[in-house]
Amino acid sequence: MTTQPGKTLAVIGGDGIGPEVTAEALKVLEATVGEGTFAYTHYDLGAERWQRTGEVLPDTVLQELKGVDAIVLGAVGAAPGSKAIPSGLLERGLLLKLRFAFDHAVNLRPSRLYPGVSTPLSEAVVSQGDIDFVVVREGTEGLYCGNGGAVRVGTPHELATEVSVNTAYGVERVVRDAFIRAGARRGKLTLLHKHNVLVNAGTLWNRVFNEVGAEYPDVERTYLHIDAAMIAMVVNPAQFDVIVTDNLFGDIITDLAAAVTGGIGLAASANINPSGEFPSMFEPVHGSAPDIAGQGIADPTAAISSMALLLSHLGMPEQASRIDAAVAADITERAAGPVRTTEVGDRIAARLA
Amino acid sequence: MTTQPGKTLAVIGGDGIGPEVTAEALKVLEATVGEGTFAYTHYDLGAERWQRTGEVLPDTVLQELKGVDAIVLGAVGAAPGSKAIPSGLLERGLLLKLRFAFDHAVNLRPSRLYPGVSTPLSEAVVSQGDIDFVVVREGTEGLYCGNGGAVRVGTPHELATEVSVNTAYGVERVVRDAFIRAGARRGKLTLLHKHNVLVNAGTLWNRVFNEVGAEYPDVERTYLHIDAAMIAMVVNPAQFDVIVTDNLFGDIITDLAAAVTGGIGLAASANINPSGEFPSMFEPVHGSAPDIAGQGIADPTAAISSMALLLSHLGMPEQASRIDAAVAADITERAAGPVRTTEVGDRIAARLA
Ligand SMILES: CC(C)[C@H](C(=O)O)[C@@H](O)C(=O)O
Ligand SMILES: CC(C)[C@H](C(=O)O)[C@@H](O)C(=O)O
Numbered sequence: 169m170t171t172q173p174g175k176t177l178a179v180i181g182g183d184g185i186g187p188e189v190t191a192e193a194l195k196v197l198e199a200t201v202g203e204g205t206f207a208y209t210h211y212d213l214g215a216e217r218w219q220r221t222g223e224v225l226p227d228t229v230l231q232e233l234k235g236v237d238a239i240v241l242g243a244v245g246a247a248p249g250s251k252a253i254p255s256g257l258l259e260r261g262l263l264l265k266l267r268f269a270f271d272h273a274v275n276l277r278p279s280r281l282y283p284g285v286s287t288p289l290s291e292a293v294v295s296q297g298d299i300d301f302v303v304v305r306e307g308t309e310g311l312y313c314g315n316g317g318a319v320r321v322g323t324p325h326e327l328a329t330e331v332s333v334n335t336a337y338g339v340e341r342v343v344r345d346a347f348i349r350a351g352a353r354r355g356k357l358t359l360l361h362k363h364n365v366l367v368n369a370g371t372l373w374n375r376v377f378n379e380v381g382a383e384y385p386d387v388e389r390t391y392l393h394i395d396a397a398m399i400a401m402v403v404n405p406a407q408f409d410v411i412v413t414d415n416l417f418g419d420i421i422t423d424l425a426a427a428v429t430g431g432i433g434l435a436a437s438a439n440i441n442p443s444g445e446f447p448s449m450f451e452p453v454h455g456s457a458p459d460i461a462g463q464g465i466a467d468p469t470a471a472i473s474s475m476a477l478l479l480s481h482l483g484m485p486e487q488a489s490r491i492d493a494a495v496a497a498d499i500t501e502r503a504a505g506p507v508r509t510t511e512v513g514d515r516i517a518a519r520l521a
Numbered sequence: 522m523t524t525q526p527g528k529t530l531a532v533i534g535g536d537g538i539g540p541e542v543t544a545e546a547l548k549v550l551e552a553t554v555g556e557g558t559f560a561y562t563h564y565d566l567g568a569e570r571w572q573r574t575g576e577v578l579p580d581t582v583l584q585e586l587k588g589v590d591a592i593v594l595g596a597v598g599a600a601p602g603s604k605a606i607p608s609g610l611l612e613r614g615l616l617l618k619l620r621f622a623f624d625h626a627v628n629l630r631p632s633r634l635y636p637g638v639s640t641p642l643s644e645a646v647v648s649q650g651d652i653d654f655v656v657v658r659e660g661t662e663g664l665y666c667g668n669g670g671a672v673r674v675g676t677p678h679e680l681a682t683e684v685s686v687n688t689a690y691g692v693e694r695v696v697r698d699a700f701i702r703a704g705a706r707r708g709k710l711t712l713l714h715k716h717n718v719l720v721n722a723g724t725l726w727n728r729v730f731n732e733v734g735a736e737y738p739d740v741e742r743t744y745l746h747i748d749a750a751m752i753a754m755v756v757n758p759a760q761f762d763v764i765v766t767d768n769l770f771g772d773i774i775t776d777l778a779a780a781v782t783g784g785i786g787l788a789a790s791a792n793i794n795p796s797g798e799f800p801s802m803f804e805p806v807h808g809s810a811p812d813i814a815g816q817g818i819a820d821p822t823a824a825i826s827s828m829a830l831l832l833s834h835l836g837m838p839e840q841a842s843r844i845d846a847a848v849a850a851d852i853t854e855r856a857a858g859p860v861r862t863t864e865v866g867d868r869i870a871a872r873l874a
Contacts, residue, residue, distance in 0.1 A: 336678060336680075395772050403784075
């Protein structure tokens with residue numbers, strides 16, 4: 169006898185290694201919450217569908233997705249330079265479309281260096297302290313709005329622009345979210361920006377950071393230019409607790425954060441709709457990695473960790489912690505060297521069953 | 522008897538540690554080329570001047586600077602969060618003003634890890650190969666144009682924008698410069714961008730990269746998204762030879778590059794006006810570091826290395842190589858730990874005298 173499904177999940181495996189890592193994520197999710205807690209609907213979206221039908225994300229699918237409790241996403245995107253698919257078509261037509269359509273204002277990306285995990289950083293850097301921080305990346309504004317254009321395209325007189333759009337409303341909600349998270353952690357929040365050059369946006373971010381910060385007097389505020397943050401992240405990443413930043417800076421810093429904490433194969437993320445009006449979406453930070461797709465060697469850990477973020481978002485913090493603990497144990501104990509995708513999933517699921 | 526000065530140099534020490542490191546740079550320059558090769562004019566510009574007179578860069582000074590053969594700059598900028606000076610005033614009113622007024626399209630930033638230099642990267646990363654690359658950063662376009670604005674400032678309805686401006690003309694000249702440099706080095710050029718999201722600018726950069734690249738068939742072309750470049754730079758920086766990218770991505774990647782090759786204290790840069798119509802400008806990558814100013818502990822190596830870039834630009838490649846060699850020898854032999862500004866300058870000058 170199965171219980172009536174309480175929650176509906178939409179699953180978009182996507183391209184490249186996306187479906188491979190997603191399968192392991194769902195395996196672990198099932199092992200944690202048991203059969204029947206979630207009802208899954210799989211959506212065939214990505215490069216292959218586009219090549220077959222010319223469709224990226226049909227409106228009817230978008231409408232269906234709107235009704236689910238959460239979305240699990242693998243990865244989308246063709247190989248860079250792929251002739252078959254126009255650059256960015258899938259990223260913008262699917263991934264970013266969902267982030268914008270479902271108002272995923274808070275893009276949450278935790279980074280933690282587990283004992284025994286190999287990092288590109290030196291022993292001297294790593295021994296300074298525990299590396300354990302969260303980046304709260306704005307997800308619905310900045311340079312990701314698709315606001316820009318080009319004239320005289322293809323000529324020697326081409327002019328191309330990209331516009332970063334920042335609103336007090338958009339900045340306030342993500343900054344507030346970050347203060348709340350920092351308050352629940354070690355009480356340190358760092359704003360990354362480049363306000364000495366990007367004066368308009370920088371002034372807004374700074375003002376909101378300080379105004380909202382006044383409501384959270386227990387959280388210590390720091391500001392770092394994005395370029396200076398590059399240095400800080402490699403010379404002493406243990407200094408960070410919570411980082412808040414805009415969409416593009418967040419994209420950049422989270423890949424660096426993933427690299428220093430053992431690689432993109434371990435980095436999970438949540439795209440959260442703060443109002444709860446739309447489904448939030450959970451995905452690994454990594455892309456579709458077409459170069460290693462189909463070989464069964466993609467690390468599914470990031471996709472699996474994203475399930476902890478999903479459970480925590482859906483009000484199951486205890487089960488979320490169980491996944492985190494199982495992942496941590498597996499990471500710490502796994503042998504150095506290449507992984508087999510299904511083996512990692514099996515091992516972590518076994519710890520949770 | 523001194524020879525008639527052949528070249529005129531404008532010297533802008535600037536703020537914080539700027540004047541301290543600049544003094545050592547000039548000491549080394551003199552030791553290399555001898556007295557009388559250059560005639561120096563010092564310009565009192567920066568935070569102090571602004572506080573005294575309200576002037577950042579008077580038009581008369583800009584006119585004078587236009588006539589010199591090259592500009593030596595220390596660093597400008599007040600402490601972040603400094604109440605006394607509006608954010609970005611000096612950066613935009615002085616440093617960026619000069620880069621734009623003198624059409625410094627090619628911002629050249631070499632990175633090299635010298636033997637014995639402490640790096641935040643692990644032995645495993647560093648042992649993969651020699652780390653020795655050059656970033657060619659566009660210097661007159663992108664998000665640095667000051668093109669943006671804000672409405673309803675200070676209210677909950679504020680909207681702030683920043684516009685990245687990219688022209689075929691601007692992209693072509695910096696990309697061509699990078700291909701020529703790559704051809705004279707190890708023949709590898711990597712374009713960094715984010716063309717899957719910044720489609721308008723990315724399409725332009727890609728097109729120009731491929732079109733110009735067709736003229737340099739011996740140079741191997743690679744493309745990396747800026748976020749992926751974060752990872753590449755810390756897991757295997759030896760893969761890079763020449764990198765070309767836009768103004769903001771260049772700002773970000775060069776601080777990371779400096780960090781992995783021993784720190785911002787060693788990173789030199791040149792702001793080159795390719796047409797030769799205006800003076801080029803030579804400066805360390807680091808900022809004014811107000812926290813350590815006046816203590817005589819700033820590392821002047823970056824400022825000194827910038828003098829090699831200056832000599833090379835002014836047609837004295839042999840003397841440039843002598844400075845590079847003296848710097849390399851000093852870096853490799855210097856004891857670990859804190860430096861004394863004047864001692865570094867004295868030691869390197871002594872090697873060159
Ligand atoms: C695939 C791409 C559009 C995406 C982004 O830039 O946000 C990815 O890099 C990420 O970080 O989720
Ligand atoms: C001081 C600042 C305006 C400058 C920049 O952003 O270009 C600096 O960071 C640099 O890299 O030269």
